Amino acid sequence: MTPAARVAGAMEVLADILDRRRPAPDALKDWGLARRFAGSKDRAAIASLVYDALRRRASSAWVMEAETARALTIGMLAVQRGLDSAAITALFSGERFAPEVLSADEMARLDRARRLDEAPAAVACDCPEWLLPSLTKAFGSALRDEMLALTARAPLDVRVNSLKAGRRALREALAHLGPEDTPLSPFGLRFPVGDDGRGPALQAEPEFLDGMFEIQDEGSQLVSLLSGPAQGSRVVDLCAGAGGKTLALAALMESTGEIIATDVDARRLVASHARLQRSGATNVTVRTPRGRYDQRRPDPLADLAGTVDLVLVDAPCTGSGTWRRNPDAKWRLRPGGLAERCRDQAVVLDRAAALARPGGRIAYITCSVLPDENDDAISAFQSRHSGFALLPTAEVAAAAGFAELAQWTTPRGGLLLSPHRTGTDAFYIAMLRRQA
Structure with missing residues (x-):
């Protein structure tokens, strides 16, 4: 699938989530089952787009002045992924399998992505408005920084099982996957996550099957x-x-x-x-x-x-x-x-x-x-x-x-x-x- 086709696929999944109020994993699973032509990398890339749109749902809807699947996707590409209007226009080419061309109104609204400081607090923080009092109580003046950190992608961490292995030995055994020591936990290793949001298939590694580590933040x-x-x-x-x-x-x-x-x-x-x-x-x-x-x-x-x-x-x-x-x-x-x-x-x-x-x-x-x-x-x-x-x-x-x-x-x-x-x-x- 082309990048534009993946964007179109993400819009289909988001429409299912919004229209039927379905959990995202269920909608993604059904989309993949109904479209066998999509390979594992395609499905992973589409899932990453969907989850990024959900991470920035409020701000994307504010930017595009709508909360449709198309609006959330366009807004997310600008707000979360930082694409400029030219890059987004290239994805929305209207060509085979690509989403329809951006309208003049949609192009104009993309400018709002640079003005999120003007948005209401719940929008700028990408959180439900009814939770603002509780979240403000938790974080005070740091609320927006804390909430924006919660919209980022999470790393992939494991805990070294000290009953069977030491961290240095396991890090060397898994060196082909690029792990680094976690900053705080003396038992943790952190693995790089790709652009599609996926990390390495750690559960297929012999060391995992031997109980030397467990996936744990x-x-x-x-x-x-x-x-x-x-x-x-x-x-x-x-x-x-x-x-x-x-x-x-x-x-x-x-x-x-x-x-x-x-x-x-x-x-x-x-x-x-x-x-x-x-x-x-x-x-x-x-x-x-x-x-x-x-x-x-x-x-x-x-x-x-x-x-x-x-x-x-x-x-x-x-x-x-x-x-x-x-x-x-x-x-x-x-x-x-x-x-x-x-x-x-x-x-x-x-x-x-x-x-x-x-x-x-x-x-x-x-x-x-x-x-x-x-x-x-x-x-x-x-x-x-x-x-x-x-x-x-x-x-x-x-x-x-x-x-x-x-x-x-x-x-x-x-x-x-x-x-x-x-x-x-x-x-x-x-x-x-x-x-x-």
């Missing part, structure tokens, strides 16, 4: 390190999902002590079994619930009540900290969805409170930038459980060897990483200790 690695699991301790990963942080904890503990990994939804745990087997970790037990957790029934972890040294709560959240990777979620989020996530967070924190021993800790983690899910959740928890003290961020960061991260302390006393601050996905962590 550096921010996720950092909050695992900040949680400070002690060797020989008892840890519960209460929202383990596919097991990314469980594996990180097991490596940090050098397979000593015990980790109990569970989740409210058994389906989320399915992928963890194969990953654990590859990793070589021997201190992890997966507890698969029978049916979804229900507060009206006895907690399936009741036998561990008051005995756990560290409860990791990687809480269900809106995922606003991963908008670089999933920009579709930014526009699909609704107030009711945020309220539901906040209720889920309260439930899981209350479960964690029952598990922690006197002197034990809770590591509360989200991949969200919204105070509603972060500082506010901690404040509400402490109002319900007065026996838990929030540990100072400076103490938590210094203990993990990242004293410099304490500068990103939130008003309530948690820690918020972000693409603009740390070059990572956005992650929030707050450490609580149960008083004796």
Whole structure:
């Protein structure tokens, strides 16, 4: 497919997303199935165009004064990809498989791409307007810089599994893929991402199949390190999902002590079994619930009540900290969805409170930038459980060897990483200790 044909394909996918309010992955999959002539590189390039348009949906619509698939695509090429009018005109040639020629009005509107400073705040920040108060509370005067960083493409990071390999040895083994050490995590490698938004096929590498590394953003690695699991301790990963942080904890503990990994939804745990087997970790037990957790029934972890040294709560959240990777979620989020996530967070924190021993800790983690899910959740928890003290961020960061991260302390006393601050996905962590 020519570049112009790929642009036309992206417009078709965007039209499906807008007309039917479909998730972007579903629309992209169906487009590819219906057009077998499109090769893997074509599909990847079209997906990259679609996701770039969703990243800059508000500003692209403002530039073009419309929110159609065509308008979003034209606006994105100017706003996100920085193409000038001549380059965009060349793509919209009207020739075979290319989009129709730009109209005089469309050409005139492209000038607005240089005047985004004049746009309303939600447009300049490319975020839903209803979230502006919460986002402003999180970032203050740095709001636009933070939000623009969330519109960029994310890097491809892996965590070296220290149970099986060292970072230097793995970097040398994968030298043909061009990895570099991550700036902060001592266990991370970062791989270059191509113009189509894709990185190398790491899961096909022998080292991946041998369990020497796992794909994991550096921010996720950092909050695992900040949680400070002690060797020989008892840890519960209460929202383990596919097991990314469980594996990180097991490596940090050098397979000593015990980790109990569970989740409210058994389906989320399915992928963890194969990953654990590859990793070589021997201190992890997966507890698969029978049916979804229900507060009206006895907690399936009741036998561990008051005995756990560290409860990791990687809480269900809106995922606003991963908008670089999933920009579709930014526009699909609704107030009711945020309220539901906040209720889920309260439930899981209350479960964690029952598990922690006197002197034990809770590591509360989200991949969200919204105070509603972060500082506010901690404040509400402490109002319900007065026996838990929030540990100072400076103490938590210094203990993990990242004293410099304490500068990103939130008003309530948690820690918020972000693409603009740390070059990572956005992650929030707050450490609580149960008083004796």
